[in-house]
Amino acid sequence: MQNGKLHILTDTPSLANHFVAELRDVNIQHDSLRFRRNLERLGELLAYEISKTLPYTTAGITTPLAQTQTQMLQAQPVLATILRAGLPLYNGMLNYFDKAYSTFVGAYRVEEENTELQINMEYLASTDLHDKILILADPMLATGKSLVKAYKGMLRHGKPVQVHIAAVIASPEGVAYVQQEIPEATIWLGALDSHLNDKSYIVPGLGDAGDLAFGPKI
Numbered sequence: 001m002q003n004g005k006l007h008i009l010t011d012t013p014s015l016a017n018h019f020v021a022e023l024r025d026v027n028i029q030h031d032s033l034r035f036r037r038n039l040e041r042l043g044e045l046l047a048y049e050i051s052k053t054l055p056y057t058t059a060g061i062t063t064p065l066a067q068t069q070t071q072m073l074q075a076q077p078v079l080a081t082i083l084r085a086g087l088p089l090y091n092g093m094l095n096y097f098d099k100a101y102s103t104f105v106g107a108y109r110v111e112e113e114n115t116e117l118q119i120n121m122e123y124l125a126s127t128d129l130h131d132k133i134l135i136l137a138d139p140m141l142a143t144g145k146s147l148v149k150a151y152k153g154m155l156r157h158g159k160p161v162q163v164h165i166a167a168v169i170a171s172p173e174g175v176a177y178v179q180q181e182i183p184e185a186t187i188w189l190g191a192l193d194s195h196l197n198d199k200s201y202i203v204p205g206l207g208d209a210g211d212l213a214f215g216p217k218i
C-alpha cells in the first residue's frame with residue numbers, strides 16, 4: 001500500500017499476487033472461467049480494502065445468547081462499472097457490498113491505426129449519486145480515458161461525497177491522467193505496471209481483458 005490516495009494490493013505479498021499472476025499468464029488466462037473468477041476475486045479483495053476506509057457506526061445486535069455491539073457501515077456505497085470487462089470485477093465487489101445500488105456505463109475504446117484513441121460511450125444507467133460514496137471499478141486503467149469519460153458522464157446523476165476508483169492493472173500514464181482529471185478520487189490497484197505500448201495497451205499487462213473474459217469483439 002502507498003500514500004493516502006494511491007493503494008496497490010501487490011505491493012504487499014498476499015494472495016492478490018497469485019490472482020494477478022494467473023490473469024497475466026498466457027498458459028492460464030485462456031481458461032475464461034478462471035479468468036473471470038480471478039477478476040471477481042480481486043474485486044472482493046479490493047472491496048475489502050476499501051471497506052476499511054469507509055465510515056462506520058456502532059450498532060447493537062442480538063445473538064441467541066446475549067446482546068452485543070458491532071461496527072456497521074454508515075451507508076452503502078454505489079458500485080459503478082464499465083461494460084464489458086468491468087462485469088466480473090463488479091460482481092466481486094457486489095459479493096461484499098451486497099446491499100449496494102449500481103451504475104452501469106457502456107463504453108469501449110475505438111482502436112484505429114494512426115488516430116488518437118477515442119472512447120465511445122453509448123449507455124449510462126445510474127442510481128442517484130448525490131452525496132454517495134462512489135466506487136467505480138474497471139479492470140484495466142490504460143490511458144484512463146474510459147474511466148474519466150464514464151465518471152464525467154455519471155456526474156449528471158449527482159455529485160458523490162467520496163470517489164474510489166478500483167482497477168486490477170494500471171499504467172503510470174493512466175494513473176496520472178485520472179489523478180489530474182479526478183483529483184478527488186482515491187485509487188485502488190491490483191498492480192501498477194511499467195508503461196503503455198504504441199497501441200495504448202498496458203505492458204506487461206495481460207492483453208485484452210474484455211476479450212479474455214467474454215471472447216473477441218468483431
Ligand SMILES: O=P(O)(O)OC[C@H]1O[C@H](OP(=O)(O)OP(=O)(O)O)[C@H](O)[C@@H]1O
Pocket residue numbers: 082083084085086107108109110119138139140141142143144145146147174200208209210211
Ligand atoms: O484506460 P483506457 O485506455 O480507456 O482503457 C481501458 C478500457 O479498456 C477496456 O475496455 P475495452 O474498451 O477494451 O472494452 P471491452 O470491455 O468491451 O473489451 C477496459 O475494460 C477499460 O474500460
Ligand SMILES: O=c1cc[nH]c(=O)[nH]1
Pocket residue numbers: 085140142200201202203205206207208209210
Ligand atoms: O492493456 C489493456 C488496455 C486496455 N484494455 C485492455 O483490456 N487491456
Ligand SMILES: [Mg+2]
Pocket residue numbers: 085208209210211
Ligand atoms: Mg477490450
